[in-house]
Amino acid sequence: MSENRAPKNHVFYRNQNWTYPRISRGEGIYLIDEDGKRYIDACSGSAVANIGHGNKEIADYAKKQIERIAFTHLSRWTVDTIEQCAERIAKWCPGDLNHVYFVSGGSEATETAMKMARQYFIERDGNETKKWKVISKWNSYHGATLGSLSMSGTLERRRLYEPLLTDFPKINQFYHYRNPWNAKTLEETSILAAEELEREIQIQGADTISSFITEPVVGSAAPGCHPEKVYFDMVRSICDRYDILLIMDEVMSGAGRTGREMASDHFQVKPDIIALAKGLSSGYTPLGAAVCTDDIFNTIMIDGTGHFIHGHTYAGNPLSCGIADKVLKITERENYVQNCAKQGEYLLSKLEKLYDLPIVGDIRGKGLMWGIEFVKDQKTKEPFKKEDQIRGQITRACMEGGVVLYPGGGSVDGVLGDHVLIAPPINTTKEEIDLMYEGIESGIEKVSRKL
Numbered sequence: 001m002s003e004n005r006a007p008k009n010h011v012f013y014r015n016q017n018w019t020y021p022r023i024s025r026g027e028g029i030y031l032i033d034e035d036g037k038r039y040i041d042a043c044s045g046s047a048v049a050n051i052g053h054g055n056k057e058i059a060d061y062a063k064k065q066i067e068r069i070a071f072t073h074l075s076r077w078t079v080d081t082i083e084q085c086a087e088r089i090a091k092w093c094p095g096d097l098n099h100v101y102f103v104s105g106g107s108e109a110t111e112t113a114m115k116m117a118r119q120y121f122i123e124r125d126g127n128e129t130k131k132w133k134v135i136s137k138w139n140s141y142h143g144a145t146l147g148s149l150s151m152s153g154t155l156e157r158r159r160l161y162e163p164l165l166t167d168f169p170k171i172n173q174f175y176h177y178r179n180p181w182n183a184k185t186l187e188e189t190s191i192l193a194a195e196e197l198e199r200e201i202q203i204q205g206a207d208t209i210s211s212f213i214t215e216p217v218v219g220s221a222a223p224g225c226h227p228e229k230v231y232f233d234m235v236r237s238i239c240d241r242y243d244i245l246l247i248m249d250e251v252m253s254g255a256g257r258t259g260r261e262m263a264s265d266h267f268q269v270k271p272d273i274i275a276l277a278k279g280l281s282s283g284y285t286p287l288g289a290a291v292c293t294d295d296i297f298n299t300i301m302i303d304g305t306g307h308f309i310h311g312h313t314y315a316g317n318p319l320s321c322g323i324a325d326k327v328l329k330i331t332e333r334e335n336y337v338q339n340c341a342k343q344g345e346y347l348l349s350k351l352e353k354l355y356d357l358p359i360v361g362d363i364r365g366k367g368l369m370w371g372i373e374f375v376k377d378q379k380t381k382e383p384f385k386k387e388d389q390i391r392g393q394i395t396r397a398c399m400e401g402g403v404v405l406y407p408g409g410g411s412v413d414g415v416l417g418d419h420v421l422i423a424p425p426i427n428t429t430k431e432e433i434d435l436m437y438e439g440i441e442s443g444i445e446k447v448s449r450k451l
């Protein structure tokens with residue numbers, strides 16, 4: 001039986017056990033509720049509001065663009081804002097990822113990437129090709145639609161829907177803190193995790209695999225986890241050797257979030273397709289994209305049938321594209337990516353003090369995308385029991401102190417494991433990091449003392 005705490009109205013909320021404050025407006029890093037209480041949005045919703053809330057320049061721009069042209073269907077028209085946005089995204093992506101297929105969010109972006117990979121091999125090799133499977137990982141999240149959930153390795157999100165999902169092969173994540181190989185260093189974990197990809201390809205048969213999907217820095221499934229560069233050196237070379245496309249899910253980590261334009265840049269890896277959403281439009285409008293190389297585009301669209309069998313009504317609408325272009329333009333003009341890298345380092349220097357609290361097990365991340373994992377015992381890494389509801393307790397305690405974090409769990413075995421994601425707007429200042437940290441520390445301390 002639920003706690004039935006959500007407001008009583010016609011909205012079908014996600015979680016009836018949550019008390020939902022009613023937000024009346026946003027201002028920079030703050031969300032302000034009806035009673036005037038100010039919350040520091042230390043997770044940007046879910047790593048979305050990259051340039052903060054209530055941006056006047058975006059609001060003024062959106063009004064003008066709506067008056068000019070808000071919607072056209074991409075199957076029949078093109079508009080300057082769509083073209084400009086695609087050009088800017090291509091500039092932000094590595095190598096020859098020059099072709100931007102717009103969608104409306106992250107799940108659509110990863111699912112588009114999966115379909116694009118499938119059509120690429122059909123166009124290149126003919127209908128007889130057997131290449132359709134996507135290798136993905138446990139402790140990964142790629143979306144809630146059936147295709148993207150099939151690629152996801154988050155057991156709790158999958159369990160109910162298992163009969164509806166495609167059974168894609170899964171390998172282990174580069175989750176060093178709980179790595180299954182007993183590896184002592186991140187480098188060792190990175191190498192062993194990459195070797196699993198080659199092993200799985202050999203088990204499945206390379207002729208059945210279209211692609212491998214991975215996040216460069218993990219989001220909600222095991223926030224902040226990332227490998228060393230050697231992982232992507234090996235993965236890139238394995239994918240090339242076995243004729244498999246590398247899909248990088250940068251839905252959370254892309255668009256400046258990790259202190260680089262794309263998190264792929266940290267590892268100097270060029271994927272074949274990058275999935276983007278969230279920070280791309282900073283939440284000012286729903287937008288996602290699957291960005292592919294010249295080879296994929298040319299194979300399907302120039303040398304092939306010229307028609308990608310896919311599409312969504314709101315995809316590539318001139319309003320969303322115009323807004324995203326403006327968000328990225330502001331990010332470039334104000335050097336927010338550089339700010340993200342700088343404030344990320346500063347935040348880490350503060351977060352490291354949290355290891356003094358006995359329930360803090362692991363802190364990892366890049367830029368302004370940090371995960372904290374909580375444990376019952378720092379030495380043994382024993383997780384809390386589910387009924388302890390640690391992630392909920394910590395989120396509530398921090399919210400009472402005016403700081404919002406993004407809770408999650410299940411990274412130990414699909415059920416156990418508690419963590420939070422810290423991902424404030426990438427234009428957060430040093431002073432705001434100080435305030436944010438105070439709230440985070442006191443919230444975690446409060447829960448830690450009570451246990």
Ligand SMILES: Cc1ncc(COP(=O)(O)O)c(C=O)c1O
Pocket residue numbers: 046105106107108110141142143144215219220249250251252253277278
């Ligand atoms: C890495 C990653 N991929 C895909 C998705 C799905 O995006 P959306 O919720 O916009 O459909 C998410 C959402 O959290 C994500 O973090």
